[in-house]
Amino acid sequence: GGFYTFIFWLWLPLLGFHPAMIMLQMSISLLYQFWIHTEAINKMPKWFEAIFNTPSHHRVHHGSNPIYLDRNHAGILIIWDKLFGTFQPELESERVNYGLVKNINTFNPIKIAFIEWVYMFKDAFSGNKSIKDRLQYLIKPPGWKHDGTGKISDELREEWLETNSKQ
Template sequence: MQIPEIPNLIHYAIPFFALTVILEIILTVKVKLEDYEFKDARASILMGLGNVAIGLFTKFFILGIFLFLYKFRFFTLPFAGWSWIILLFAEDFCYYWFHRISHESRFFWASHVVHHSSQKYNLSTALRQTWSGSFYTFIFWLPLILIGFHPIMVLVQMSISLIYQYWIHTEFINKMPKWFEALFNTPSHHRVHHATNPQYLDRNHAGIFIIWDKIFGTFEPEAEKPIYGLVTNIDTYNPIKIAFLEWKNMLKDFYQSKTSIKNKLKYLIKPPGWRHDGTSVLSSDLRKKWEEKKQI
């Protein structure tokens, strides 16, 4: 099978990202919605640049693993139009479960929390990406390789998904047409995902298609105004702290908790805020609402 040469789409998209962030700053100031938080935006942009730099190395690492696993594929799917259409939905399905588990398991949350650490919601927030996640979160896409999609196809579709999700990080767009809101992830849906309002916690994990949240019961429409950030905000613009603070806290809980090995391991696999003694970092009122929501 001849493999076409496909460019790194993220690198080509960087000038577009820069121009749209600048445009959003101008619009924000012009319509006087609020003062643009430049320190927060700078931190997000630095996190994004760090992610791209690290990605120059991890992409080769991931591609190597994908190519090795591709030898054991069940089928061989060609670089054809119908294959790309199937991959569009298959990759998005994998992304949904990666994203959902990244909120439900602290080991994956330790890298994903970076993206949620801003208390602002604008295009620069989309650039606030992990420095550690690419080393291990690729495992969620391994089934696509075994099915028979070529590693290059999978990596390209992962980039397309990431680029799609850039534009939904804005408050300038209220609602898209109803048919679009019903099928695709939109700014309205994703504002819910970034919010800490009790009814919004761990909702709308979609990448491109919102249908997965509706199928698996994690969809929540935007009603009240979202409050962005974390349940317990980190209040720092230092990129190093943003990138690794949760890793530090998680490992601290693991090593310093006076409990069994089994419970120590639960600090890695249980949701953020879990404590072996039944307490939580969440306030009692928020925790009660959290637990009620989990039972729905």
């Protein structure tokens, strides 16, 4: 998550949820996600992996491999990714490469937090583009380019699957 995740919680009091209940759930979620950031655990029992986010599922989330891009967003329950089609199991044949598709080569936390926003706004507001293309840079997936030269994660995944299914 980021500093803007409050927008996902802000409307819950309007539905009748007490702010303390929201804070409790956020705390539980944060505590749960601590243990899934490990390589010390390979796989959990199948019944657990079917329902809950696990270290194996979460490694996929942090992978820059094309097959792993934009997958396994769950905090606690992996069933949501399975329901929305964003689930990808960790493959024994494909070790997770942690990081970004294109490395940003910095450890500066301010740059890390905002560099994608800077890139997005540069793409949107520089060069000779239509208003529609400028707006699309703000709403299209990462990798999209108005001239068709970019590749989004679904396209990178398809290429990976084509290449790896032939082997």
